[in-house]
Amino acid sequence: MRKAFIILGNGFTIDFLQYYSKVDSSINEKIDVCNLFRLGDKISTPWEEKPGFLSFKNCPALWTLGARPYNTKEESNALIEEIITCANMFFDFVNEPEQKTKRLELTNSNKDKIYLRAYSELNMYLRHLFSSYNTMITDKQLEKFLNGNTSWGWIDFFKAIEKSEYDKITFVTYNYDIWLERILKILKIPFRINGFDKSCDEKVEIIKPHGSISFVPKGDISAVYSVNYNLDFEGVPIEQLEIQYDNLTRYPKGAIIPPAGDSMRLGTTAPWSQKLRNEAKNIATSIEENDEIVLCGISYWHVDRRELDELLINLNQDSNFTFVNPMPPRDLNAVLSSIFTNYVQQHSSSEIGGILNGKAI
Structure with missing residues (x-):
């Protein structure tokens, strides 16, 4: 075989x-899989069906860390890597049972863990971004x-x-x-x-x-x-x-x-x-x-x-x-x-x- x-x-x-x-040259202004923040302000939210998914209103942690539609591809990738690097560290706690208390403290404390919050927003944002791109063709x-x-x-x-x-x-x-x-x-x-x-x-x-x-x-x-x-x-x-x-x-x-x-x-x-x-x-x-x-x-x-x-x-x-x-x-x-x-x-x-x-x- x-x-x-x-x-x-x-x-x-x-x-x-x-x-x-x-x-269809217009697709270049509808889909960008290299710079993942560039078209974020054009993507509509499913709850209001208004453009501006990537905004302080909808993704406050991402926005505070610098996610902007005018970022260069290099700037966008650098920020994504920073966020994911922090998340990768966090998930190491999951694989070590003795660290469970520390892991829960990271998520349950009142302290603002902005990079971990940004990771959650990034997950939602990317899923919706690529789902929206899918409708463009x-x-x-x-x-x-x-x-x-x-x-x-x-x-x-x-x-x-x-x-x-x-x-x-x-x-x-x-x-x-x-x-x-x-x-x-x-x-x-x-x-x-x-x-x-x-x-x-x-x-x-x-x-x-x-x-x-x-x-x-x-x-x-x-x-x-x-x-x-x-x-x-x-x-x-x-x-x-x-x-x-x-x-x-x-x-x-x-x-x-x-x-x-x-x-x-x-x-x-x-x-x-x-x-x-x-x-x-x-x-x-x-x-x-x-x-x-x-x-x-x-x-x-x-x-x-x-x-x-x-x-x-x-x-x-x-x-x-x-x-x-x-x-x-x-x-x-x-x-x-x-x-x-x-x-x-x-x-x-x-x-x-x-x-x-x-x-x-």
Whole structure:
């Protein structure tokens, strides 16, 4: 049985939006997945349906720490990393029972723990931001793009799935968005979401270790949409979550790990992530010499490295390995060159469509 193992990061979404913008240039002022604060003032709140989600009114801790729509990408990323670094420290207490008292003191005291409060706001903000972005492109518009005259290489890749000689194609994506799922649906390519769909008959499987805007609590949409400052609120098993693709801006809670969040520390507070990470690792160990591996648009931040390395060291060193990135991190490029014998680096996704058409050696 021949398999393909595809690892996707934010670069995949950036690539998709760049090609989509060639048919609809207005999308650049509607969606920005690089600077996550730039369009925050344009996003409407679900409770008032008025623009200004990123504001002192709605996200006071984020705003006080400096989150502004006019921040540069570097300023936005730096602030997010500061907030997440503090949260990562906090979650270390969760994994040490003897520190439980200190952890509760951090959240229950009257002292203003602004970075921890900002973390809660950031979780809500990012879930709503990406859910709002999802509404900016309708299924009709997406279908027109996919069937139109576009040179986006991934379309050829997707369209080659059904006729390819591969028996199993696994996507491990660290993106919250659901562009991949929507594209597969429009192209009528069956798929399953690992951890949620019980059927194992589909050729295509998707694993989302960092969560998704489509991961929501089972049951009705909450009548109250507000920031939950209880940092343990995501500590639910995957069995208490379900997949939804509609009305995602109406869900105040969900399951995502923010950028720079160290998922290796979240075994207690995000058990759903632990389960999906283990699933991805298990499938990685099954990849064989003649299988294909594709890595697209992945960063190699210090907090990401352990998780990505966990997959890389479990993959077969003699597999065919393609890394798609216009500006690959030097350290990641060095790591891949050291591990994989058949390593190829592609500057763009233009040739990605030919990978599934290749012959096994």
